[in-house]
Amino acid sequence: METNGSISNSHESQPSDASDSTNKEKPTEKVVFINHAEIAWQETRKEWVGDQSQKPRRAPREPIMSWTTTYEDLLLTTQPFQEPIPLAEMVDFLVDIWLEEGLYD
Numbered sequence: 001m002e003t004n005g006s007i008s009n010s011h012e013s014q015p016s017d018a019s020d021s022t023n024k025e026k027p028t029e030k031v032v033f034i035n036h037a038e039i040a041w042q043e044t045r046k047e048w049v050g051d052q053s054q055k056p057r058r059a060p061r062e063p064i065m066s067w068t069t070t071y072e073d074l075l076l077t078t079q080p081f082q083e084p085i086p087l088a089e090m091v092d093f094l095v096d097i098w099l100e101e102g103l104y105d
Contacts, residue, residue, distance in 0.1 A: 063089055071097045 064085050098104035 061086075065089065065093060069093070 064081060064083055095104055
């Protein structure tokens with residue numbers, strides 16, 4: 001009889017061991033995704049543009065072209081501008097002209 005009792009006890013302990021092993025297989029910590037490609041891209045971008053936090057901020061400049069400048073004024077002169085016109089300023093100028101002429105929706 002004692003043998004049967006010990007066998008039954010060993011069977012009872014086995015299911016608890018099995019449940020312990022399933023608990024050990026499940027990770028209790030969340031796996032954090034690390035985007036290595038994005039990190040490499042940010043580092044490469046920093047090399048290209050430099051650290052923007054270290055660069056002093058420039059005060060906004062006055063426009064080089066007068067607000068009264070027309071498209072014809074630009075085309076009729078052969079003289080260079082006194083200083084280079086920033087791309088953003090030229091794009092704004094051309095978009096305004098094209099809107100007036102109905103060329104840009």
